[in-house]
Amino acid sequence: MSDDLYSRTVRGLQFNVAQLLKQATGSRRLYNVIAEWSATDDGLVVAAPLRGYVRFLRIGNGVLVTGQLETVVQLTCSRCLSEYLLPLHLDLEEEFRPTIDIVTGVWLEQEPDQDQANLIDQHHTLDLTEVIRQDIWLSLPTSPLCRPDCQGLCPQCGQNRNEGNCSCPTEAVDPRWISLLVKRS
Secondary structure, eight states, rough: OEEEOOOOOOOOOEEOHHHHHHSSOOOEEEEEEEEEEOOOOOHHHHHHHHEEEEEEEETEEEEEEEEHHHHEEEEEOTTTEEEOOOOOOOOEEEEEEESSSSTTOOOOOOTOOOGGGGGGOOOOOOOHHHHHHHHHHSOEEEEEEEETOOOOOOOOHHHHHSOOSSSSSSSOOOGHHHHHOOOHH
16 A cells, blocks of 8 residues: 655644544555744754654554654753754654544543543644654753763863863862871971
8 A cells, every 4th residue: 555645844743634534544644744843842942843754554543653853953061061953863653542533523532541642633633743842852862962072161260171271270189188288397
């Protein structure tokens, strides 16, 4: 079975899946995606559009979404506090369930632990925004580094050691220990 190919630029990563929900299990759609990131999230700066593809597969009780997306995020290095850009690759695989039966219009009962981000709304719109936001956060390094050999900041004067050395002594002596280092005559 071949994919029905749709190529379009999407805003907000929302797709109307009404026709797909009316089709038989196994029906597919493939979308090429170029989407500006519009979700507001403190601390998350997406510096480039999301690019890639998503594939929708009609399954018995909903839609399985798989795909690959790429973007660039702006991070702050945990050693030198410089901002830098990090390319990200996201692999999607999420199952979405409808909230309303496409044929009868009756509200469908959801499982108590159903993630709200994975629901198809009453207008049959499947929104990938929250799922992608979560995937971006999970893809970020816990201690971001602008480069593997980042020298960090001088603990005394705050000079970024990646930009050059400072005139601070290389090893500071704790004043509590100075009397042990002074020679007695």
